[in-house]
Amino acid sequence: MSGHHDHSHHHHDDGLPSLDEIRRVLPELPGPDLESATAALQREQTLLKPAGALGRLEELVQWLATWQAKAPPELTHPRIVVFAGAHGIAAQGVSAYPPAVTGQMVQAFINGHAAINQLAELHDADLRVHEMDLDNPTQDFTQGPAMNEAACARAAAYGMMAVEPGLHLLCLGEMGIGNTTSAAALCAALFGGPASDWVGPGTGVDAEGVKRKIAVVEAGLAANPSALTDPFEALRCLGGQELAAIMGAIIASRLARVPVVLDGFACTAAAAVLYKADPKALDHCIVAHRSAEPGHTRLLAAINKRPLFDFDMRLGEGSGAALAIPVLKSALACHLNMATFAEAGVAQKGERPAGAMH
Numbered sequence: 001m002s003g004h005h006d007h008s009h010h011h012h013d014d015g016l017p018s019l020d021e022i023r024r025v026l027p028e029l030p031g032p033d034l035e036s037a038t039a040a041l042q043r044e045q046t047l048l049k050p051a052g053a054l055g056r057l058e059e060l061v062q063w064l065a066t067w068q069a070k071a072p073p074e075l076t077h078p079r080i081v082v083f084a085g086a087h088g089i090a091a092q093g094v095s096a097y098p099p100a101v102t103g104q105m106v107q108a109f110i111n112g113h114a115a116i117n118q119l120a121e122l123h124d125a126d127l128r129v130h131e132m133d134l135d136n137p138t139q140d141f142t143q144g145p146a147m148n149e150a151a152c153a154r155a156a157a158y159g160m161m162a163v164e165p166g167l168h169l170l171c172l173g174e175m176g177i178g179n180t181t182s183a184a185a186l187c188a189a190l191f192g193g194p195a196s197d198w199v200g201p202g203t204g205v206d207a208e209g210v211k212r213k214i215a216v217v218e219a220g221l222a223a224n225p226s227a228l229t230d231p232f233e234a235l236r237c238l239g240g241q242e243l244a245a246i247m248g249a250i251i252a253s254r255l256a257r258v259p260v261v262l263d264g265f266a267c268t269a270a271a272a273v274l275y276k277a278d279p280k281a282l283d284h285c286i287v288a289h290r291s292a293e294p295g296h297t298r299l300l301a302a303i304n305k306r307p308l309f310d311f312d313m314r315l316g317e318g319s320g321a322a323l324a325i326p327v328l329k330s331a332l333a334c335h336l337n338m339a340t341f342a343e344a345g346v347a348q349k350g351e352r353p354a355g356a357m358h
């Protein structure tokens with residue numbers, strides 16, 4: 001699974017939704033399919049195990065059924081999408097790695113060399129890498145908005161196009177040197193608190209680097225006062241193309257009935273834009289893991305999500321999200337293939353032992 005790859009050509013296209021149109025679609029997003037949820041729950045309750053004994057695996061099957069609107073749910077067509085974007089602030093020395101690594105990693109994804117390639121192949125997921133105009137990074141947000149309205153809307157629309165009905169699951173990831181600084185600024189704008197609450201080492205900057213990142217986030221907030229007025233404005237001013245694309249992909253997934261798995265700090269920060277606009281907008285999303293990036297814990301609390309696991313990973317590129325695939329497949333295999341108590345001829349809870357005295 002070496003990664004399909006294409007370029008987003010940034011010509012103007014009037015058919016693309018504007019940020020205002022994205023704002024307006026949120027209240028109209030489809031809700032949970034309770035009929036499928038109930039059907040999956042009813043089967044779960046007949047299966048050969050003490051009630052609730054598969055814990056969160058049971059919850060995950062309910063979640064798949066609810067948001068696929070299908071009982072039983074399916075998981076033979078999972079997709080992993082990695083969006084890559086270039087950040088103006090990467091020139092400020094906020095990453096342990098040079099900005100050129102973003103494009104070099106896109107090439108590595110195409111060549112099958114990255115961690116996400118191994119996970120996609122192992123778990124039979126369709127991996128797609130979408131490079132977003134790396135020759136034209138966003139503006140340095142310490143000087144003003146990272147993107148204009150059209151560029152941000154275009155990136156969001158591009159993300160929406162990465163999703164199609166019939167997918168059973170979408171795992172989201174990102175690549176963009178400097179994007180933990182962008183994500184931290186986005187979180188500070190969305191949820192408040194000092195920059196130091198949201199900034200961490202990212203790819204591994206030292207204490208001086210963390211200080212530099214904090215100063216960049218503070219300067220970004222000062223240079224973009226409108227970012228505090230509206231979540232989409234925060235995304236436009238402080239985000240990046242890959243983060244806007246993730247947001248778009250999450251909306252399109254809801255419309256296409258595709259459950260979504262979010263990856264680490266940067267990916268969750270992009271999703272948090274939608275949460276801030278409408279707390280129900282992420283109900284079809286789970287967060288795979290708790291990233292080692294310290295701001296992720298605070299961010300998960302802010303959007304009220306409990307990750308599936310905590311493996312001290314801090315990679316991005318969808319690697320944490322991809323690890324949720326075998327967990328979800330395990331949950332579904334039990335749900336689909338276990339016998340019921342009746343089929344297995346096993347006595348139910350509280351059933352009187354055969355031949356017991358009255």
Ligand SMILES: Cc1cc2ncn([C@H]3O[C@H](COP(=O)(O)O)[C@@H](O)[C@H]3O)c2cc1C
Nearest residue numbers: 095174175176177178179180202203316317
């Ligand atoms: C080789 C390599 C592979 C990666 N895969 C994901 N990231 C991760 O690191 C970047 C964010 O960290 P920062 O804000 O410190 O630049 C993103 O591109 C993210 O996906 C990588 C980074 C590197 C160096």
Ligand SMILES: O=C(O)c1cccnc1
Nearest residue numbers: 202264265266291314316
């Ligand atoms: O959690 C993440 O998404 C993350 C952490 C460090 C570097 N890049 C991404």
